[in-house]
Amino acid sequence: MISFGTGGWRGIIADDFTLENVRRVAKALAALVEAKGLSPKPVVVGYDMRFMSRSFAEAFAEVLAYEGIEVWLMKGPAPTPMVMFAVERECLDYGATITASHNPPQYNGIKIIVEKGKDAPIEVTNELESIIRSLPDEAVAHGACSEFVEEGRIRIYSNRNQYIDALLAQVDVEAIQERAFRVLFNPMYGTAKDIMTVCLSSLRCQVEMINFKPDLINTRSVPCPERHSLRDMEWMMEDGIYDLGIATDGDSDRIALYDQRGAYVSADTILCLLYYYLKDYRGESGGVVRNLTTTHTLDAIAASYGEPVYEVPVGFKHIAAKMEECDLLLGGESSGGVMIRGHINGKDGILAALLCIDMMATTGKTMSELAHEIEQNYGTTVSYSMSLPVAPADCSRISSVLFDEHYVPKFPKIVQRTSYMDGVKFYFADGSWCCLRFSGTEPVLRVFMEMKSADETEEFADALNADETLNLNGLQR
Secondary structure (H helix, E strand, O other), X not given: OXXXXXXXXXEXXXXXXXXXXXXXXXXXXXXXXXXXXXXXXXXXEEEOXXXXXXXXXXXXXXXXXXXXXXXXXXXXXXXXXXXXXXXXXXXXXXXXXXXXOOOOOOEEEEEEEEHHHEEOOHHHHHHHHHHHHHOOOOOOOOOOHHHHHHHOOEEEXXXXXXXXXXXXXXXXXXXXXXXXXXXXXXXXXXXXXXXXXXXXXXXXXXXXXXXXXXXXXXXXXXXXXXXXXXXXXXXXXXXXXXXXXXXXXXXXXXXXXXXXXXXXXXXXXXXXXXHHHHXXXXXXXXXXXXXXXXXXXXXXXXXXXXXXXXXXXXXXXXXXXXXXXXOOOEEEOOOOEEEEOOOOXXXXXXXXXXXXXXXXXXXXXXXXXXXXXXXXXXXXXEEEEEEEEOOHHHHHHHHHHHHXXXXXXXXXXXXXXXXXXXXXXXXXXXXXXXEEEEOOOOOEEEEXXXXXXXXHHHHHHHHHHXXXXXXXXXXXX
């Protein structure tokens, strides 16, 4: 079954993510273009460095070209932000990229991009799903990529230089060049390798890179920029020879960082650092939008400047939509996605990393010093998350308990209010919170919380695990 979640359609290669199913998505997109009565503009198609991603991209392109739509096929593996950049700057209606982002290597997927370079909203993905269900149960007609290239119906496309120029335009190049930062860069076998290294070299940074060759065999290497997947990088950062460590996920729209001490910098902290920097040091105006699993310290920073804060469901399309609607300065999520006003209409891990380098260069302060500055001004909070694999029966049981019966777990604090905007989120009087929701890309239950101390997060986690009605202990860890 082809179903689009918060980050596109994703499936296991050779199980449900097959060449034929990729062609069905392309056929549906072609039908959608026709149904809209649009004058067919080219569709840009990108792909990441996963197993067979180029082959899947060519299969997608072959169907569109067969249906009479010109295709701009990326010249090589491309970050998703670069594909979004192309759709916006070339004034296209649609783009697509073959990627499963941060999912394990056995997965692949498709992200659909719409006009202005935005993630496809649920209305578009619902239409695509409906069209796919209506397609006849037979092979989708298509031609050969090589022949379409010769005929000019598929064009090999590159916007690499324009994208790099746009990234560097966001930072103070001369200030960074003077610092000659030492950077450890971990692209996690993903698409940021080329673009990031060119940018860092242009900024005269000394760069050492790890995990840059495609990892097609080792299914334990998950390209997710979270601490549990970055142990090799953390070990190297402990030597203290680098000013900064940068990791990006498989399609380069998320980041993780290590500071000069080799300490892991959480995604929540990165968001606070960037927003604080843009407001306090660069004097930029604008509020912030975050999803409901992201730190409320952003709220405190925004309030201190009289700026608004908006909370939206998980899925970066919601952040991008609110950014555009309210002309906000920054949007972000606790999984490492950051959007900055004036760049693309989506998250970009490469830009976020470059802005962190810019922050260090122009302030003359380390990331740890700036983080301490924020703690002094806005207090300390501790974030915690866990992911629990769920079978269909567990999913049904937990959904019934939480969302139908509106059960409130036996927390150590009294719940002040509850939101069912996305999953369920419990808010407490002291500003702390706890959220439980099912992932939109994997069969897991995610638990997020933000408390005043590590002891509190442990206390709340123990309370959830001990709750007999929820019975989370029955799920495989």
